[in-house]
Amino acid sequence: MTSAGFNVTSSLTLVGFSSLSGHSSLLFLVFLLLYLFVLFSDSLVIYIICSQRALHRPMFAFVASFLLNSVTAGTLIYPKLMSDLLLSGSGLVKVSRTFCLCQGFFVSSLGGASFMLLSAMAFDRYLSICHPMHYAVLVTPAKVVLMLLLCWMLPAILVLVSTLLASRLPLCRAQLDRAYCDIYSILSLSCGGAAAQLSGIYSLLIVTATVFLPAAFMLFSYARILFICLRRSRSFSNKALQTCLPHLLVFFNYSISVYLDLMLRRLQSNRESDSTLITSILMMLVPTVLNPVVYGLKLKEVFTHVKRLLSCRRDS
Numbered sequence: 001m002t003s004a005g006f007n008v009t010s011s012l013t014l015v016g017f018s019s020l021s022g023h024s025s026l027l028f029l030v031f032l033l034l035y036l037f038v039l040f041s042d043s044l045v046i047y048i049i050c051s052q053r054a055l056h057r058p059m060f061a062f063v064a065s066f067l068l069n070s071v072t073a074g075t076l077i078y079p080k081l082m083s084d085l086l087l088s089g090s091g092l093v094k095v096s097r098t099f100c101l102c103q104g105f106f107v108s109s110l111g112g113a114s115f116m117l118l119s120a121m122a123f124d125r126y127l128s129i130c131h132p133m134h135y136a137v138l139v140t141p142a143k144v145v146l147m148l149l150l151c152w153m154l155p156a157i158l159v160l161v162s163t164l165l166a167s168r169l170p171l172c173r174a175q176l177d178r179a180y181c182d183i184y185s186i187l188s189l190s191c192g193g194a195a196a197q198l199s200g201i202y203s204l205l206i207v208t209a210t211v212f213l214p215a216a217f218m219l220f221s222y223a224r225i226l227f228i229c230l231r232r233s234r235s236f237s238n239k240a241l242q243t244c245l246p247h248l249l250v251f252f253n254y255s256i257s258v259y260l261d262l263m264l265r266r267l268q269s270n271r272e273s274d275s276t277l278i279t280s281i282l283m284m285l286v287p288t289v290l291n292p293v294v295y296g297l298k299l300k301e302v303f304t305h306v307k308r309l310l311s312c313r314r315d316s
Contacts, residue, residue: 028085034289035078041292042071048305055301058124058144059243063295063302065148066117066250073110074288076103077180084179097171100181105163108183112155112210114254114287119214120147121247122221129240130228155210159183162206165199166190211258218251246298253290 049055049064080103084093095103128135162183169190178185184203190196225244229237296306 025085028082031078031082031085034285035074035082038071038074038078038288038292041296042067042074044306044309045292045296045302046071048302048309052305055305058139058141059121059128060299060302061144061148062117062121062124063299065151066114066121067291067295069110069113069117069152070288070291073107073114076106076110081179095181097167100176100186101163101167101183103181104166104183104186105159107180108162108206109156109159111258112159112206113152115211115214116151116155117148118247118251118254119217119221120151122218122251123147125240125244125247126221126225129225129244155206158206158209162199162203165195165202169196169199215251215255222248242300246294249294249298250287250291253287253294257287 046064046067049060124139127138131138166183166186169187171189172191173189176185176189187196187199187203190199222244225240229240232240295302297303
């Protein structure tokens with residue numbers, strides 16, 4: 001380890017909000033309102049899916065799991081950001097390397113799980129629309145549980161290995177130009193060498209396995225669905241596309257956020273904190289806020305129960 005390196009217990013500095021430290025109170029209020037909205041709306045949709053027997057179907061099980069994944073990620077990030085905004089007047093936040101690694105593990109694994117859950121939804125829609133006669137046999141409750149476990153466990157195991165590799169690397173810098181920790185950014189602080197290159201290659205393989213491959217599978221599945229719809233009646237096509245539209249909207253929402261995040265990482269200039277803040281907003285605020293809106297409004301079965309539940313509360 002070089003003299004500039006840091007051991008496992010050394011602190012890191014997050015500077016994602018340093019350029020906007022003068023607006024910390026306003027940002028805190030915005031984060032608080034958005035977090036409360038995410039908690040309420042996600043919990044409402046999950047509650048409706050769990051309480052209505054008519055919604056106890058594989059598609060809605062995947063939707064509820066996806067929203068649970070989203071609200072868990074928000075709970076792991078939003079409160080920490082709000083406390084950072086209140087406690088750091090300069091915009092610089094010191095965290096332990098252990099905490100940063102833990103946050104990076106959860107952020108990365110839950111992000112990968114989101115894409116895998118979206119691919120499971122696409123697979124479910126593909127079987128339902130393209131092979132309706134065999135759907136009940138192919139998609140049983142036991143297989144749904146296995147798919148859900150795979151969507152959560154595979155990214156967690158892969159990212160855990162990457163986190164352990166990152167924890168053993170010596171660091172030559174302690175300043176992380178982001179508002180939150182992730183494994184890729186922690187790797188960028190290392191001193192280089194064969195171990196750092198190996199960790200970087202492994203991280204790229206994780207992104208390929210949990211983001212790019214599921215995204216390619218989703219595009220293939222929806223392309224097949226579109227091909228089938230073009231050969232069927234108009235009423236069948238409208239119904240099929242209506243059930244696929246929410247998943248496509250959420251998929252493109254996540255894909256655009258990930259693409260912009262990767263581009264901003266490569267095009268970082270001297271105004272790194274500004275681009276980091278934009279990345280943080282895109283990667284956290286936009287997906288977590290839009291997910292319950294899309295599934296609550298665009299899924300007709302869910303929206304009907306949401307409207308009925310809210311109207312009953314208003315009448316009472």
